[in-house]
Amino acid sequence: MRTQRIAVIGGGAVGGALAAAAQDTGHEVVLCVRTPFEVLVLDTPDGRREVPVRVITDPAQAGPVDWVLVATKVQDVGGAGDWLSAFDAEGTPVVAVQNGVEHHDSLAPLLARSPVLPALLYGGAERVRAGHVRRHSAKLRLVVPAGTLGERLRAVLCDPEVTPTDDFRTETWRKMLTNLAANPISALTMRRLDVFADGEVMALAKAVVTEGVAVARAEGAELGTADADRAIEAFEVLAPGTGTSMLYDREAGLRTEHEHITGALVRAARRHGIPVPRNETLLTLLRALPENR
16 A cells, blocks of 8 residues: 555544554654644653654645545534545545544535545543643554445554444444443543442443433444443443543533534434433533533
């Protein structure tokens, strides 16, 4: 595979980690950000280093690329419209690396020619400050729909490892289960995963995830009790000091992505007439946070 030109839109935790991984694979990476910084600094379990990616703040500086990785939160995609317009081309796939289940819905209205490839990222990363990212996971993994675009991306990247699946709907909702509990509870308590050592908090998490399974099944996902159990077990496997994207946004004073995780679950539940009282309560509290008003 020849060297690819890859644009990463968003310089936060996910964007920084993806940009560094793609650069390490041997590709030419341009990191598209709003807040300028001189150099991307990456902390990993092996230490700290500088990553020689090109950092730009103006879409006019971009030039043509082979791939675009969108690493902004769903609620921030509208602000990336100028970047997406600059890269929009029939031969340039746009990979939506986002939480939730609305990958296509968030990007398709802003693109006229580029195909959209939804992707689920597994692996922990945290934005320390502008241009400084801490990667908690030794390896990153992207799950994408099986097909031509997914296979092409797998040929381009070795880190993150790209895993195509024939049932992306199920995989999307499977990841959603973990996000449903971890993100809201950590954001509301301002605690990392150590909060789930509390028995009452863990009981709430299990109830939240169980409601999620019922909605996921109504949406066509092949999930069951075992998937709920695995989602909960993840809290016990991950390091207690690990945070979540919603928690990191709260710590930075940013609006959280509650409408695209808990909100998406509640909207789907209402479409199917499924009661989800715990998730509705979490959504009400998240909407009441000062940064979300």
